[in-house]
Structure formats: C-alpha cells, structure tokens
Amino acid sequence: MTLDDQLSAFLGEEPQQGRAEVFTAEVMKAVERRVFLDRLAAMAAGAVVLALVLWAVSPALNLMVRAIAPSLAPVCGGLVFVAAIIMTGGPQVWRRLSIG
Amino acid sequence: MDAALVRQARAGSQAAFARLVAIHEKPLRGFLRKSGWIDADDIAQEAFVAAWAGLPKLRDDQGFRAWLFGVAWKKALSQRRGAQRAAARDEVWRGEQELEAAKEVGAEDRMALETALATLPEDQRACVTLCLGQGWSHAEVSDALGLPLGTVKSHVTRGRERLLAVLGGAS
Numbered sequence: 001m002t003l004d005d006q007l008s009a010f011l012g013e014e015p016q017q018g019r020a021e022v023f024t025a026e027v028m029k030a031v032e033r034r035v036f037l038d039r040l041a042a043m044a045a046g047a048v049v050l051a052l053v054l055w056a057v058s059p060a061l062n063l064m065v066r067a068i069a070p071s072l073a074p075v076c077g078g079l080v081f082v083a084a085i086i087m088t089g090g091p092q093v094w095r096r097l098s099i100g
Numbered sequence: 101m102d103a104a105l106v107r108q109a110r111a112g113s114q115a116a117f118a119r120l121v122a123i124h125e126k127p128l129r130g131f132l133r134k135s136g137w138i139d140a141d142d143i144a145q146e147a148f149v150a151a152w153a154g155l156p157k158l159r160d161d162q163g164f165r166a167w168l169f170g171v172a173w174k175k176a177l178s179q180r181r182g183a184q185r186a187a188a189r190d191e192v193w194r195g196e197q198e199l200e201a202a203k204e205v206g207a208e209d210r211m212a213l214e215t216a217l218a219t220l221p222e223d224q225r226a227c228v229t230l231c232l233g234q235g236w237s238h239a240e241v242s243d244a245l246g247l248p249l250g251t252v253k254s255h256v257t258r259g260r261e262r263l264l265a266v267l268g269g270a271s
Binding site: 001003004005006007008009010011012013014015016017019020023024026027028030031032034035 | 114117118121122125126127129130133134141144145148149152153199200201202203204205209210213228229232233234235260263264267
C-alpha cells in the first residue's frame with residue numbers, strides 16, 4: 001500500500017454507522033419544524049390580510065347584514081330550535097347525564 | 101440519482117429529502133470533522149435544513165452535492181466568525197462524533213497526520229479532504245468552496261506534500 005493510499009484512507013474516514021440513522025431522523029425533525037413554522041407564518045400573514053380586507057369593507061358588510069337579517073331571522077330561529085332538540089334529545093346526552 | 105430526488109424534494113417530498121440526507125450525511129460530517137470543526141454534526145444539520153429551505157434556488161439538480169457542501173462550508177465559517185459557540189462538550193458527545201478509523205493507517209501515523217492536518221490552513225485542509233479523501237475533482241471543490249480553480253490545485257498539491265512528508269517520517 002502506497003503512502004498516497006494511506007493518506008486517502010485517512011482523509012476519507014467517515015462517522016460511525018451507529019449515529020447515521022439518528023442523525024437523519026434529527027435532520028428530518030428539524031425540517032418538519034421548519035415546514036410547520038413556514039406554514040404557520042403563511043397562515044398568519046393570510047389571516048392578517050383577510051382581517052384588513054374585512055375591516056376595509058366593514059361599512060358595506062354592515063349594510064348588507066342589516067338588509068338580509070330580517071328575512072333570515074325565522075330560518076335561524078328554526079335552526080336553533082332543531083339544534084336544541086338534537087342536543088337535548090340525543091341518547092348520548094341521556095347517557096352522559098346518567099338518566100337513560 | 102440526486103437530480104430525481106432533488107426534483108421530488110423541491111416539490112415538497114420529505115421522503116425524497118430524507119433519502120438525500122441519508123446519502124450525503126456521512127461524507128459531509130466526515131468532511132467537516134476532518135476540516136477541524138468540533139461541532140461538525142450541528143453544522144451539518146443546519147446545512148441540511150438550510151438546503152431544504154434553499155432547494156428552489158438550486159439551479160443544477162445534478163450539482164446538489166457540491167452545493168450542499170458549499171452551504172455547510174459557509175455555515176462553518178460564519179459560525180466561527182460569529183458569537184462563540186459553546187466550547188465545553190462532554191466526552192460522550194465527543195465519542196459520538198468520532199470517525200471510523202481506516203485500517204490502512206497505523207496509530208502512530210494517525211496521530212502524526214492529525215497533528216499535521218490541524219496545522220494546515222482551513223481552506224487547504226478542506227481542499228485536501230475533499231480531493232484526496234473523497235475523490236472530488238478540483239473543479240467541483242472550487243465550485244463548492246467558492247475558491248479559484250488554481251488556488252484549489254495549489255492547496256491540494258501543497259497539502260498533500262506536507263501530509264506525505266509527515267506520513268513518510270512517521271513510518
């Protein structure tokens with residue numbers, strides 16, 4: 001074996017196999033965290049933009065809600081009544097209340 | 101091989117990126133360790149995360165390896181220039197960072213080489229490690245480390261001479 005071969009072998013030494021999988025897992029965990037934070041930042045930015053848009057058009061929204069609210073009131077009342085019956089009349093509710 | 105995985109990773113596949121990490125982590129950590137960075141694993145991990153974020157900027161998918169090593173090298177240099185990193189590392193951690201010793205090199209030669217390698221300037225050490233240890237071409241090293249091609253060639257020639265002199269003397 002030549003000195004060059006020995007030198008190459010020494011310089012080409014790599015970390016032990018034992019830690020390789022742990023290292024890859026650690027990197028991927030850091031990548032996932034990065035992806036999550038990026039998504040969170042994008043969603044926060046989207047929410048801010050949406051809030052600004054809604055704030056800007058709030059006078060028009062107010063007028064619209066005021067115009068359609070009277071006609072929707074009976075429907076909403078009916079829906080609330082149905083929801084109340086479902087919630088109180090369901091067998092799960094009786095079971096949780098230990099009545100049934 | 102790399103190019104296909106890079107394309108998939110760029111499209112958002114974490115599994116493809118995990119494959120790239122598995123392929124390149126050992127050579128990268130070995131390179132950083134041989135180049136004298138005690139916190140080689142931390143630097144390598146940060147380089148991989150930076151590579152993930154920077155994949156859209158990579159122009160040549162086939163050149164992922166050189167680009168990744170370049171990212172790691174810049175990270176290593178900037179960390180040294182920046183705030184002092186935690187200096188004290190316990191012995192267990194150091195043990196985990198140890199390299200798989202090549203059987204071709206005796207204990208005495210190893211000590212002599214490690215001492216000589218530590219005395220080389222860091223650019224020279226990096227060039228020697230990549231060209232002679234990992235079989236990279238001069239052009240690839242020049243691309244990865246951002247050094248002129250002529251500088252890489254002279255670093256390799258001079259570094260090799262110094263290390264061989266030590267090796268010859270120790271044997």
